[in-house]
Amino acid sequence: MANGNGPDRDSKAYSEFLSEAEEMLERLRGDLADLEDQRHDGGEVNPDLINGMFRSAHSLKGLSGMFGLDAIAGLAHHFEDTLDGLRLGRIALDSPQAGMIGNIIDLFGTVMASLGNEAEEDQMNASINELIANLEAGGTGTEEEDSQSVPRLLLDPTLMRALTEYEEHRLNENLRRHRIVLLVEAAFEILSFDEGLSELSSSIREVGEVISTLPSPGAAADSQIRFVLLVASDLDAPAMTRHIDSPNASVTAVPEDTGAASTETPAPAEKLEPPKAEPICAPPVHQQELSSLLVQADAPAPPPSSSVHYEESTSSAVDEEDAPHESPPPPGDGGRVPEEFSSLKSVSDTVRVDIRKLNELMNLVGELVMHRSAIGATVRTLSADAATARAGEDLGKTYKGLSRKLKDLQSSVLELRLVPLRQILDKLSRVVRRLRRELEKDVILELNGVDTELDKLMVEELVDPLVHLVRNSFDHGIEAADERVAAGKSEQGRIVIDAFQRGNHVVIQVTDDGRGIDPLAVRAKAEKMGVIVSGMELTRKEILDLVFHPGLSTRAEVTGTSGRGVGMDVVRENIKEMGGIVTIDSDLGKGTVTSLTLPVTLAIIQSLIVGSSDQFYAIPLNAVLETLLIDANEIQSSEQQELLNLRGEPLTLRSLSDEFGLPRAEDAEQVYVVVIGIGESRLGLIVDRLEGQQDTVLKPIQGPIGEVRGISGATEISEHGAVLVLDVAAIVEDTLRRRDLR
Amino acid sequence: MQHVLIVEDSATMRSLIASTLEDLDVPVKITEAASGFEALHCLPRDPFDLIVTDINMPDINGLELVSFIKSNATYRGIPLVIVSTEGAERDRAKGMELGADAYLVKPFEPEEFCSVIMELLAQPKQER
Structure with missing residues (x-):
């Protein structure tokens, strides 16, 4: 099966391999972090930990060999050798080879990600050979x-x-x-x-x-x-x-x-001395x-606790207790079920399902929902006619029963896709541990709401933006210890991640108690770079918002920690793709809060169907705050923008017809306003008609319409056929930006 | 119908072995165990015709499992194949000493794997 004759890369086994390899790498990263912690704390390293890492490397080697991935198998082979040397005491933990474990794991990650891309694969093979050469240069360690x-x-x-x-x-x-x-x-x-x-x-x-x-x-x-x-x-x-x-x-x-010579055998009395x-x-x-x-x-x-203080346990064990170290338990290890026990449990209680299968299931449910709507329409038609009213009533009852069960089915399927944020928040705590060592900054990470659930697909996509935000806080936000003390702060910096549900959204906030962002500096830089016109009137919030501008978010000086060419603009872009928004707030000298607001799921959404001119649109209901029927003369026009005084607050209005270049209804005395909002931004959308609520399954659009800004996809509705779904985040943002630039 | 127990902690490797076995000329029924402990649970439940086990596993390792099976009057007759990665010659020798009937090195060729398996399954039961 080796040498490229292994199972097909389209096979089920291959995709299983990819996900298992990913799990193993993740476990290796965690183990490595624990290992470094244990060394850092001055204690000896738990042999089970290294043996566990060895087992992972061993499995990686066997598996990649079975799939004919010779370069990866070769890397795994050397990795296994290194770990074998470590666990058998042939290689010291402070040897150069041991120091390369992190690099090896990183390279594995990159190589696995490049699989399927031939050009990249070749390049990867070169990197692998280079790393192997380095490992070999280190020798095979002393004989045991x-x-x-x-x-x-x-x-x-x-x-x-x-x-x-x-x-x-x-x-x-x-x-x-x-x-x-x-x-x-x-x-x-x-x-x-x-x-x-x-x-x-x-x-x-x-x-x-x-x-x-x-x-x-x-x-x-x-x-x-x-x-x-x-x-x-x-x-x-x-x-x-x-x-x-x-x-x-x-x-x-x-x-x-x-019978054997054993001069070194200790006398029984020595054996009874207190444990070393x-x-x-x-x-x-x-x-x-x-x-x-x-x-x-x-x-x-x-019931799982929703608040976990990961770093607290380690830091207190290291800093406050004066005990000679008998290794404190690894962070977060306190309640861990014994290994054998948990591994058995996970095998018997859970089923791993490919997310695509869940998507298929979701689509089927979505289609059932459409059929139900069609039945609903039939019920109304039948009931309206006296001749068929009786049949309509009977069908109506069945329709209601069907609706209830369908709703249960829908929420059960939805639930399957939801996973707690714990998975990625755990990754962040590892990032912080690593940064703490690399940058020698004392920072603790506090996680709240780790059991908040979010769609699996979004959780995966959130890793990079969150890692970026945490790195930013660590690197640029939190000051050096002496600077903190001079500012009257505690020496130890603090990054808090709060996750919680707000309505149909999940909010994730990253808060640090660092130096904060200086609005004057941001403004000066924006002016210098021509992002804004000099002397333009902007609120503090609007100025802070400029950090998401592509030109401003990438720092000129590149640091190893956050200067990876990914700026805040990319974070905003990533979040927007998930239908969410990012906002930032900062108090100079006190710290910064970045908030991500995301819909709980992207799969099935409740939508408000509206009409403008002869077109219908669906607005995701989670973005709709309220609908109003107002007199046309309540609309105030100023500087080419329309405003509405909504309970004392000005609300910017935007006509849906204008947005998509449709003829505007002529001189209506009253108009409907749909107030939409995401995060803290609000916008009133003027529409001609409200058509009611519907469950909609968002489907992406292929071709040029798919590129139109303000449209996130299409959905099918029984009475109206296919209608476009509005991308609320984009519309709100564009309108507010237009207002700002005016 | 030949009943085979696969003991292997990697899910991918389990399905690879399973699919290789399913391609055999004889009909096979497969039971998968993800650890030595699971295997210990499976053994008394069904009369197996063949056991395929890995060595490096959490809880009890493959050698310990082989030792148990081969020293147990009820199970010792079941042919047993160790499938493990290269480079563990000492473990291989021990496995054979403990009574394993064959040892295959991962990555293995399906043909080689099948011929070993077929040979073991072809042995008359009383001789096992």
């Missing part, structure tokens, strides 16, 4: 010293045979550290062993390391399964028995092979917390 002066044990040969090379290394490593090697045996009901075994393993991990878990025959009853756990700990057998405190587990010490600092072994203070958490893991899950 496992066999040196390590006491030999009298272990059951069956058990020894089942140990992988890595597990053997862990055994020797523990022996070298003079830890006691124990066998813990326990029998469980075969139907539910996972839970009991996870509990036992976790309990052991509090005071030691589980090197191997061997299922064994020979349990008392057929319905049971017995496990032998090879364990290394500072506790001896009786102490371990007391610690585990379980009636069905027995602990025995593995006797040493007395070990990353694997949690400090006593944490033991109780951990076991109480484990109990909770068995109980029904509590």
